[in-house]
Amino acid sequence: MDFAALMSKEIAKAKGDTTNGKASPAAKTATGAPKPAPKYISKREAEEARRAAYLAEQKRLEEERAAKAAAKRKREEEAAEEAKAREERRQRLAEEMHRRQREKEAEEERARRRRLGLPEVPPAEGSEDGDAERRSRGATEESDGEVGDEDAAAAADIPEPELLAKLRALGEPAVLFGESHGARLRRYRRATSGATTNWGPIATSIAPVAEKDMKVPDTVPPASDKKARRYLFRQLASYFNMVLREWELALAREDNADTHAGQTARAAMVSSKETMRPLFRKFEKADLDESILEAIVEIVKAAQERRYVDANDGYLRLSIGKAAWPIGVTMVGIHERSAREKLHGGERGHIMGSETTRKYLQSIKRCLTFAQVRWPPEDIRQLMG
Structure with a gap:
């Protein structure tokens, strides 16, 4: 045996069990070395591995979605419970405030009756609300001069x-x-x-006219004809009160009073009534500005004939005006721009300087918007945008 073979045998003995100079599989396992990955795998094994990884990923995503859905349901349930608790507290507070208000009104009513020497109101059996309402109703009637016995009030x-x-x-x-x-x-x-002061949504002392007589004339009567002017103001007041009354009826027929849109529409109608009161006061005193009166007559006449585009044009001429508005530079060097003299020709650019005037003109525009829905035009081109 030569020296090289002897050295190989001795090295194999030092490494472990040998079989013809080679380490056995058991010896390789005992050494703890990782089993090397196969260099090539079959298509079936690759597909199974991919499928197993996909199923594991889907399972993980499903668990995450389920956890998120459970957390969301829990938050919603907690929020619903909190909202319910807040609503219950609000109702209790509202009931307590109403009860205290009824007690206060009842006490004030008893004190007023003692002061006037009137008999006490007998309490209603099992109906505290009815008792408070009856006392309130009796107080209103007697404050209006309708003082009588309780049997007549009932x-x-x-x-x-x-x-x-x-x-x-x-x-x-x-x-x-x-x-x-x-x-x-x-x-x-x-x-x-x-009483003639409560015949419409806006209280006024002007006597109303029938609907068939509300059509205004083409031109405004001269200021010297006071009788014709008075009748014109009666026509205008009657027309606007009719539109506001129809507006109220339309809102009362709708069932969306608790929604945001219903509350917004209601607020617009109430605001229009309030802001048009100064206009009615001017109708009563017959001191409306001539230019405003002519424009309002033009608007109302067009609206009565269902020419809402023409009525809107009249509103724009009244609110914005037709005078030239200076835009940009009006003087460059020593030369004047063409038609510069028209900028100060005495025409009024707009009439929105007064806050009161601006408000009731905007209310007239709202009445036009409602009128074209309540009384639609025969020609669709006369609908305002």
């Missing part, structure tokens, strides 16, 4: 179905938002009291 009450029918017959809204039976009854009594 007999003056009208059942709800009959009251609604009577209000509809008068052309009044049957039910207003947030209105109680007592407020409805007082509104009916005011409407049937015969």
